[in-house]
Amino acid sequence: MFILTSFRDIIRTPPALFDINLKTSISNYLNEKLSNKVVKNIGLCVALFDIESMDDSFIFPGDGGAHTKVEFRFVVFRPFIEEVIIGKIKNCTKDGVHVTLGFFDDIFIPESCLQHPSRFDEAEQVWIWEYDSNGEKHDLFMDQGEAVRFRVTGETFIETSPVSGSDVDKKTSEQSSSDVPYSISVSISIFKFTKIHYFN
Known part of the structure; x- marks a missing residue:
């Protein structure tokens, strides 16, 4: 009924959150962004399971936010046929x-x-x-x-x-x-x- 699905995304952390642990900040963002959302052909996202990897963060000219490439896994509701x-x-x-x-x-x-x-x-x-x-x-x-x-x-x-x-x-x-x-x-x-x- 529940599966683990891997995702990859680039997350922007605004300067106002720089005083928070980066992994915690990204985890909160991912849960807010995906929890209770349906991803087409994937299923209903329930909760973040873990963050598998985080690349170095970059700050681009004209943008004060930190951009981090993240690979993570989400618990997804998608029962299999005949279940x-x-x-x-x-x-x-x-x-x-x-x-x-x-x-x-x-x-x-x-x-x-x-x-x-x-x-x-x-x-x-x-x-x-x-x-x-x-x-x-x-x-x-x-x-x-x-x-x-x-x-x-x-x-x-x-x-x-x-x-x-x-x-x-x-x-x-x-x-x-x-x-x-x-x-x-x-x-x-x-x-x-x-x-x-x-x-x-």
Whole structure:
């Protein structure tokens, strides 16, 4: 689910930070720059793991900052295809189920990847699995906040551009995966049970 990814960058340290240890200053900058950011075709950056190397710093004419070439590693969230993960149901729509891991919300189970047979209750806004046990049907509700086990089936990276404040206000909690830079498609159809408390 998490990987270590190597990066290389030239970091500018302003004169106001010269009294701080250079490695500490660069570490703070990298965490601020990359943490909780999606790098296309890499994944969601979580936190700086370590700085592998730092070249000598240079100050260029007309610029009082120190420029340092840095190689570093970042902890990145990018689950592999077929990986099994446990998350929590965020909400249900007629198109499927949205799942969250707490730090990452763009996980979607489409209707076709739910257990069969399942139906959507418009009044309750919840998916219900009609589980057959020895010829008797039992309704198992996929309620908000319930822990659920799922299998990763695909991922999508989208090039996004900044939006104005008015555009942000127009976005809703039901935005499609095309509105976010990184989303994951998952399935629960292969599992006999998915809600964790069924095992308890």
